[in-house]
Amino acid sequence: MKNKSWMIAALCLGALPGISQARDTVHYLPFDAVVAEAVQAGRLDGSVKFYLNKRPAGKVTVVKPNVTTNQKTNAFNKSDEEACSWVLQSALIRMQDAAKAAGANAVVNIVSNYKRNEYRDNTSYECHAGAVIAGVALKGDLATVK
Numbered sequence: 218m219k220n221k222s223w224m225i226a227a228l229c230l231g232a233l234p235g236i237s238q239a240r241d242t243v244h245y246l247p248f249d250a251v252v253a254e255a256v257q258a259g260r261l262d263g264s265v266k267f268y269l270n271k272r273p274a275g276k277v278t279v280v281k282p283n284v285t286t287n288q289k290t291n292a293f294n295k296s297d298e299e300a301c302s303w304v305l306q307s308a309l310i311r312m313q314d315a316a317k318a319a320g321a322n323a324v325v326n327i328v329s330n331y332k333r334n335e336y337r338d339n340t341s342y343e344c345h346a347g348a349v350i351a352g353v354a355l356k357g358d359l360a361t362v363k
Contacts (some may be wrong), residue, residue, distance in 0.1 A: 240348050245341040246301055248327075255306045265313040266362065268325045270337045273362050280321045281359040285330060286311040292351040300351035301344035308353045316359045327357035 248269045255261040266273070288307040292300035312324045329336040329343035331354045336343040345352050 240346075242297060242346045244297055244301055244344045244346060245336075245338065246298065246305075246344060247340060248305075248342045249340070251302050251305045251342075252309065254302065255309060260306050261309060261313055264322065265316045266323045267309060267312070267327060267357075268323060269327045269342065270339050272325045272360075273323065276363045277323075277325060278361045279325070279358045280319045280361060281315075283356055284312065284315055284324070284359055285354065285356045286315075287330075287352070287354040289350050289352045291349065292346055293349045295351075297344075297346035297351065300346055301353065304344065304351045304353045305342055308355050312355065312357060312359075319359045321359035321361055323360045323362040324357040325360045325362070327355055330354045330356040 248267075252261065252267050256263050286308045288304050288311065290300055290304040290307060295303070312327075316322065316324055329338075331343055331345055331352065335356070342353065342355070
């Protein structure tokens with residue numbers, strides 16, 4: 218019985234290096250293509266517009282600043298790009314729902330906010346992909362745009 222306990226402990230310790238060295242690949246991917254894909258697929262209804270790292274022309278009234286979302290998705294058996302697209306769409310759905318609940322029709326000044334580290338770009342978002350999980354974190358201002 219003691220030999221079995223030691224064997225189990227040794228197997229568990231042998232697995233720890235693989236766990237501690239998990240993959241975390243950072244990707245910077247096109248934002249607008251994913252938004253268009255989500256609208257076309259009906260995941261986003263088009264009533265809320267998304268502005269990456271900018272404010273649109275016209276009158277913009279911020280309804281609620283610094284709204285965040287941090288989404289994860291199962292990346293198993295998906296390419297990093299597929300998993301990142303899927304998790305960004307999940308984050309955008311959360312932002313869309315928050316905007317509609319606040320009476321806003323846009324999310325402006327969107328930045329990636331992974332582990333509270335801002336990444337600002339006018340065309341790309343930041344996604345972290347591992348062997349089994351992919352994650353996207355966003356921060357933006359809910360606003361009405363006229």
